[in-house]
Amino acid sequence: RKEVEQDPGPFNVPEGATVAFNCTYSNSASQSFFWYRQDCRKEPKLLMSVYSSGNEDGRFTAQLNRASQYISLLIRDSKLSDSATYLCVVISFTNAGKSTFGDGTTLTVKP
Amino acid sequence: DAGVIQSPRHEVTEMGQEVTLRCKPISGHNSLFWYRQTMMRGLELLIYFNNNVPIDDSGMPEDRFSAKMPNASFSTLKIQPSEPRDSAVYFCASSSRVGYGYTFGSGTRLTVV
Numbered sequence: 001r002k003e004v005e006q007d008p009g010p011f012n013v014p015e016g017a018t019v020a021f022n023c024t025y026s027n028s029a030s031q032s033f034f035w036y037r038q039d040c041r042k043e044p045k046l047l048m049s050v051y052s053s054g055n056e057d058g059r060f061t062a063q064l065n066r067a068s069q070y071i072s073l074l075i076r077d078s079k080l081s082d083s084a085t086y087l088c089v090v091i092s093f094t095n096a097g098k099s100t101f102g103d104g105t106t107l108t109v110k111p
Numbered sequence: 112d113a114g115v116i117q118s119p120r121h122e123v124t125e126m127g128q129e130v131t132l133r134c135k136p137i138s139g140h141n142s143l144f145w146y147r148q149t150m151m152r153g154l155e156l157l158i159y160f161n162n163n164v165p166i167d168d169s170g171m172p173e174d175r176f177s178a179k180m181p182n183a184s185f186s187t188l189k190i191q192p193s194e195p196r197d198s199a200v201y202f203c204a205s206s207s208r209v210g211y212g213y214t215f216g217s218g219t220r221l222t223v224v
Contacts, residue, residue, distance in 0.1 A: 097161070097166070101154040
């Protein structure tokens with residue numbers, strides 16, 4: 001079993017739809033969580049941090065569920081420009097701060 | 112802020128040749144990471160440094176790979192000898208401290224023929 005697992009998709013949604021991604025992790029000692037966005041042939045870019053209390057940035061909401069060991073990303077009113085691969089990242093301080101990326105979920109927003 | 116700077120952007124080399132990838136982290140960031148990305152294996156952490164010291168190199172595939180960080184503003188990843196299976200995009204990333212979000216460079220697209 002991978003340390004961090006994501007549904008690879010692809011998710012194909014119409015403009016304006018709400019879409020949610022989940023990411024599960026196996027190391028209960030994990031302490032920092034992030035969502036990154038990667039466009040085709042580009043570098044990953046930090047989208048947002050994830051906290052237990054939830055984190056909202058415009059149309060994007062990230063949530064952490066420590067009990068069930070998963071993080072989620074919700075995108076409301078999706079735009080064509082949201083089409084990308086979304087990667088979750090888990091960092092464990094007990095493992096010398098090692099980061100583990102999920103394989104990514106591909107989102108395509110269609111007109 | 113110029114961001115994380117990697118060079119070269121593209122590298123094509125013949126099998127058996129030495130390849131050196133370079134990275135300049137964001138000034139003031141004291142953690143630096145080298146990743147490799149392929150379609151088959153996704154984004155893999157190769158090695159990371161904290162305050163110029165290698166902390167975890169368990170992701171380095173084999174002895175052909177080596178990485179150095181001689182000072183806070185420069186790191187290299189060397190492959191010697193290179194093999195076709197090393198073909199990938201190699202990213203360097205930095206962060207202000209362990210556990211914080213990373214900023215990635217634009218990557219080096221390596222092709223070994």
